[in-house]
Amino acid sequence: DAGVIQSPRHEVTEMGQEVTLRCKPISGHNSLFWYRQTMMRGLELLIYFNNNVPIDDSGMPEDRFSAKMPNASFSTLKIQPSEPRDSAVYFCASSFGLGPRNEQFFGPGTRLTVL
């Protein structure tokens, strides 16, 4: 398995533009997580899905952020409109939540810079 796949790996955009981050979880995993990491705030859980259904989106900073998981092999995190303070590394992770070891496998991350 190739592991969790994220695209793009780097994104530079201007304030006000729409940004879409993509994630393909590990096949067979039933939980998917979106995190944001910055120096100031550390690793923040934004939203997570279980069996493609959003379970907890309390970490989504504001209405500019939205996430979807249309099927078990794909998820998107969208920011519209983007702002400079959204600059961060965004990680997607997946796990098999009902297993004996709730290990989350992280993707390589998307480094977002909003100018």
Place this chain on the structure above:
Amino acid sequence: GENVEQHPSTLSVQEGDSAVIKCTYSDSASNYFPWYKQELGKRPQLIIDIRSNVGEKKDQRIAVTLNKTAKHFSLHITETQPEDSAVYFCAASILYSSASKIIFGSGTRLSIRP
């Protein structure tokens, strides 16, 4: 909900010495405690974990201890080496639950001095 506190936020030790990172959790239902290591520019990766029915677990130079009564758990790294330099995250979770999220601590940046 669960809350995980982690200390210290930064730690510098001489190569060869031991390093200890401590965490506390709030939800007594948590029964699984993983530790993740994140090297500079890389993704977090699981290095060791412990379940609530075990008090201690060791894997070579790394050990974790758990005190369920006090809701404390710790990571111990002995004979530290330069490659141990990284950010370490503790976390708490509930196994076999539909709410499978992991609550991470704020991280400890460990630096190994040569």
